[in-house]
Amino acid sequence: MKVKIYSTYEALSEKVAEQVIQLMAASDKPLLCPASGDTPAGLYKVLAERYRQQPGNIACWRYVGLDEWVGLNGTDQGSCRYSIDKTLFQPLQVSEENICFFDGRSADLPQECEVAERFIKAQGGIDVAILGLGMNGHIAMNEPGSAIDGRTQVVALHPVTKQVGQKYFQQHLELEEGITLGMGTLLESRHIILMVSGKHKACIVRKLLEGPVTSEVPGSLLRQHPAVTIFLDEDAASGLQQR
Numbered sequence: 001m002k003v004k005i006y007s008t009y010e011a012l013s014e015k016v017a018e019q020v021i022q023l024m025a026a027s028d029k030p031l032l033c034p035a036s037g038d039t040p041a042g043l044y045k046v047l048a049e050r051y052r053q054q055p056g057n058i059a060c061w062r063y064v065g066l067d068e069w070v071g072l073n074g075t076d077q078g079s080c081r082y083s084i085d086k087t088l089f090q091p092l093q094v095s096e097e098n099i100c101f102f103d104g105r106s107a108d109l110p111q112e113c114e115v116a117e118r119f120i121k122a123q124g125g126i127d128v129a130i131l132g133l134g135m136n137g138h139i140a141m142n143e144p145g146s147a148i149d150g151r152t153q154v155v156a157l158h159p160v161t162k163q164v165g166q167k168y169f170q171q172h173l174e175l176e177e178g179i180t181l182g183m184g185t186l187l188e189s190r191h192i193i194l195m196v197s198g199k200h201k202a203c204i205v206r207k208l209l210e211g212p213v214t215s216e217v218p219g220s221l222l223r224q225h226p227a228v229t230i231f232l233d234e235d236a237a238s239g240l241q242q243r
Contacts, residue, residue: 001222002229003209005237009197012233013042016130016195017050019229021058023128023191030061031120033129033181034088035140036080039195040130041087048091058092064120065101066131067140069165070154070177072104078168079104102179109179113152116181126189133196136160137204137217139186141178144216148224150182183221192228194219202239205232210241 006012020043024030034040051058067080074081081101089099100119106112120126131139136158142150143158155178157165162175186192196205208219209230215221222228 001225003232004229005232005234007234009042009233012195012197012231013046016043016193016231017046019193020047020128020130021050024061025057027124027127027190029123030057030127031064031123031125032061033064033066033126033186033189034084035066035130035132035195036083036087037132039132039197043130043195044084044087044091047088051092061092061094062098062123063089063094063100064116064123064126064181065099066129067178067180068102068104069175070104070109070179073106074101077170078173083168104179109154112179113154116152117185120185126186128191128193129186129189131186131192131194131222133194133201133204133208133219134161135164135201135204137207137219139183139194139218139222141180142183142186142218144218146183146215146218148187148215148221149184152179152181152185154179183218187221187225189225190227192222192225194222194228194230196230196236197233199235199238201236205236206239206241 069079072079074085076082100116102112136144141155143155157175157178165175207217213220213223
């Protein structure tokens with residue numbers, strides 16, 4: 001595990017972009033698993049700028065969705081797919097045939113899970129998973145108590161996730177379940193990048209890095225992976241005792 005700390009969010013985003021491009025270039029069938037949310041948005045902005053300057057290998061990347069709110073899909077403002085469409089897929093002009101993403105409105109959610117697992121296998125595995133960290137330590141929608149070997153599944157949302165998730169919507173929305181790649185699926189990725197920014201994440205970052213490895217803080221399970229890099233800005237790292 002590597003931990004890298006940068007003075008600003010902008011510097012962090014630039015460095016993550018450099019590493020993602022380098023790692024994806026090493027694959028013949030590059031598959032990226034991108035997280036939605038506020039923290040990766042800066043990374044996607046940098047990737048879009050690099051794509052405009054020189055499309056190169058970025059143009060041939062494929063993508064698998066990380067998670068989605070049950071009951072929502074890309075047509076719904078505030079959904080994970082809607083966010084990634086705006087920040088990543090549209091700026092990079094990604095063809096729909098290169099994307100596998102959950103439809104949270106589907107009447108057959110178990111089938112959505114199976115499709116994602118099959119897509120990952122058909123591409124030879126995830127090359128790079130870009131992850132964020134929830135206030136309760138969740139990874140994707142793998143909530144506290146998630147099994148380290150869990151596969152892609154529908155999950156009940158933790159109260160903290162339900163509360164924090166409201167920021168993505170203009171009006172209050174009842175959020176009860178999510179569909180997510182499991183911890184076991186994510187830990188099979190060749191490389192994992194965890195991005196965390198902001199002082200409000202300092203406490204959970206300390207638990208992740210300096211507390212025990214436990215399913216009660218799912219992010220700590222990433223410490224079991226042989227090729228994980230954790231990128232922090234100074235605010236997110238401010239609670240660490242060991243630097």
